[in-house]
Amino acid sequence: MVKVTYIEHDGVEHSVDAESGLTVMEVAIKNGVPGIDADCGGACACATCHVYVDPAFSEKTGEPTAMEESMLDFASEREDTSRLSCQITINDDLDGLIVRLPQFQG
Numbered sequence: 001m002v003k004v005t006y007i008e009h010d011g012v013e014h015s016v017d018a019e020s021g022l023t024v025m026e027v028a029i030k031n032g033v034p035g036i037d038a039d040c041g042g043a044c045a046c047a048t049c050h051v052y053v054d055p056a057f058s059e060k061t062g063e064p065t066a067m068e069e070s071m072l073d074f075a076s077e078r079e080d081t082s083r084l085s086c087q088i089t090i091n092d093d094l095d096g097l098i099v100r101l102p103q104f105q106g
Contacts, residue, residue: 002095006033006051009103020092024085024099025049035101042086044068047075048105049085054098061088061097077102 001017004027008014018027028036028049037048044067053061058081064072068087072078085099 002090002092002097004090004094005096005098006035007098007100008035009101018090020090022090024051024088024090024097026086027090028085035105036085037105038086039106040086044071044084044087046106047071047073047084050075050078050102050105051083051085051099052079052081052102053083053088054100055081057094057097060093074106075102076104076106 004016004018006014006028014033016031023042025036025038025042029038039048040046064083068084071084072082075082
């Protein structure tokens with residue numbers, strides 16, 4: 001299991017154990033983490049699972065695809081570390097991953 005910590009915009013933390021092969025979005029939904037709406041169900045067709053990846057994990061999560069970049073244009077409060085959590089697949093290298101959630105999705 002891989003530990004992932006989700007930090008809400010107000011600082012509330014949710015640390016959960018995640019199975020490899022699931023996405024950061026799927027783990028949040030399965031564990032009732034508030035702040036990730038996931039309206040498209042993980043199809044990279046919206047920006048309602050927007051997160052900010054902790055800079056220490058930027059290389060490990062990889063670069064967004066062109067499709068993800070297009071969807072991130074719809075994200076409110078986009079930053080350099082913005083990613084769609086449906087596009088980050090959990091693996092052992094991501095143990096300790098920290099993602100912060102924006103105040104609003106979409």
